[in-house]
Amino acid sequence: MARSMLIISRQAPWAGPSAREALDIVLAGGAFELPLGLLFLDDGVFQLTKAQQAASLEQKDLTANLQALPLFGIDSLFVARRSLAERNLDESSLALPVEILDDAGLSTLINRYDHVITI
Template identity: 75%
Template sequence: MSKSMLIISRQAPWAGPSAREALDIALAGGAFDLPLGLLFLDDGVFQLAAGQQPGALQQKDLSANLQALPLFGVEELFVSSRSLAERGLDEAALALPAQRLDDTALTLLLDRFDLVVTI
């Protein structure tokens, strides 16, 4: 039986390679039918913001990678309610549907997966 994995993405899409690396790991795991979830926490919630213009920062757009997640079987997307609120983001402004979790639900989520990787 495959172990389940939760990937926690904590970096903004323009803060370096970490956001892309988290998505690449999720896509690779999904391609191999690894049971996994992806949690956007802290500045990682900015990855879900719609209407980004990374070209202005000379960065690559991650939206294609995000849109491909369900195609690779990565359907468990989670986002921290507190992180959204602290950054002034509304759930309606997200490019992908993600389950909002409060701090208590986040703790339960961490316990649900065999492996937890923070990027």
């Protein structure tokens, strides 16, 4: 039986390679049909915002990669309510459907997975 893995993505999409690396791990794991979840925490919530203008920062837009996640069997997407609130974001500002979790829900989520990787 495959071990489950939760990837916690904490970096903004334009803050370096971390956001892309987290997506690469998730997509690779999905290709091997591992039970995976992806949690956006802290500045990682900015990866989910609509109408990103990555080209103006000479970065690649991650939106297409994020929208491809269901094709790889990655349907478990989560975001921290506190991270959204601290950045003045709400569910309507997100480009993808995600499950929004409070602090207690985050703890439960993390304990549900066999392995947790923070990027």
